Structure formats: C-alpha cells, structure tokens
Amino acid sequence: MEGDVVEYRIDRRSGVPAYVQIVRQTEQALRMGVLQVGDRLPTAKEVVAATAINPNTVFRAYRDLEQAGLVRSRRGLGTFVTRSLARPGAEDGSPLRAELARWIGRARETGLDRDDVLALVTAALDEHERSGDARHRPPEHHGTQERDERHQRDERHEHDPGRPARREEDI
Numbered sequence: 001m002e003g004d005v006v007e008y009r010i011d012r013r014s015g016v017p018a019y020v021q022i023v024r025q026t027e028q029a030l031r032m033g034v035l036q037v038g039d040r041l042p043t044a045k046e047v048v049a050a051t052a053i054n055p056n057t058v059f060r061a062y063r064d065l066e067q068a069g070l071v072r073s074r075r076g077l078g079t080f081v082t083r084s085l086a087r088p089g090a091e092d093g094s095p096l097r098a099e100l101a102r103w104i105g106r107a108r109e110t111g112l113d114r115d116d117v118l119a120l121v122t123a124a125l126d127e128h129e130r131s132g133d134a135r136h137r138p139p140e141h142h143g144t145q146e147r148d149e150r151h152q153r154d155e156r157h158e159h160d161p162g163r164p165a166r167r168e169e170d171i
Contacts, residue, residue: 022061030085
C-alpha cells in the first residue's frame with residue numbers, strides 16, 4: 001500500500017467483524033490526525049492483498065464510512081477523507097500524547113499488559129462520565145454503542161448470497 005497513510009490490521013480472533021475493524025481503525029486514524037481531509041484510503045484491492053479479506057468486506061466498511069460523512073468515493077480515483085475527527089491535543093507530538101505515553105510507560109513498568117491498561121483507561125473513562133463529566137465528550141462519540149449494535153445486527157446479512165457483489169471500481 002505504498003503511499004497510503006493507513007494500513008489495516010485485521011484480528012480474526014477478536015470476534016469483531018472485519019468491516020467493523022476497518023471502520024474503527026479509520027475513525028481512530030481520523031481522531032489521531034493520522035488521516036487528514038483529502039487523503040486517499042487504500043483501494044479494496046490493496047486492503048485485500050494486505051489482509052486476505054473479502055473485497056465486499058472492504059466495500060461495506062467504506063460504504064459505512066461514506067454514510068457517516070467521513071469519506072467520499074470517486075469512481076476511478078479512489079476513496080478520500082472528507083472530514084476529520086481530530087481534536088487539539090490528540091495529534092502526534094502534543095503535550096497530552098506525550099503525557100499519556102509516559103503514563104503508559106509507567107503502567108507497563110509495573111507489569112500491566114495491553115489489556116490491563118485498556119481496562120484501566122476504560123474504567124477511568126466510565127467513572128469520569130458517571131460523575132457528570134460526559135458533557136465533555138465530543139459529539140462524534142455519541143451514538144457509538146448504537147452504531148456498534150447496528151453493525152452486529154447487519155453482520156448476520158454480510159454473507160447473504162442474494163446480495164449483489166460490489167465491484168472495486170464502485171468504491
């Protein structure tokens with residue numbers, strides 16, 4: 001995927017559908033400022049070559065991203081970022097990221113692994129939101145649970161043989 005800004009990694013053991021992983025990784029790259037408005041996402045062919053997933057899975061992820069207003073497909077040219085989710089402080093090199101990196105280093109030194117760190121951060125965020133500070137969440141985060149539930153519901157239909165296949169040039 002030479003020249004592309006993002007490379008997708010699919011964890012087949014996670015239980016999360018591959019298209020949802022692509023959507024989440026794209027959203028994360030948008031939040032972190034890795035992807036910028038105007039950047040081209042890898043083509044379905046490039047993603048398939050790198051991850052060995054079905055092209056329709058990539059098309060579905062890109063369609064969901066397009067419906068969310070984050071990307072736009074241009075026939076024959078590719079799929080391009082149309083909106084950023086980046087917030088000040090989240091970008092590489094920011095003081096907040098540096099402080100978080102130091103904190104993660106300390107957590108790892110105490111023996112916490114990735115899952116432990118994620119659980120700790122999630123618990124702290126949950127506590128923070130319960131304390132009434134949920135008003136500080138960016139609007140893009142509202143509705144995440146509903147979107148995930150929709151993805152899970154739609155997952156049952158992902159391999160529907162009656163559903164027409166989409167061609168790469170349609171994305």
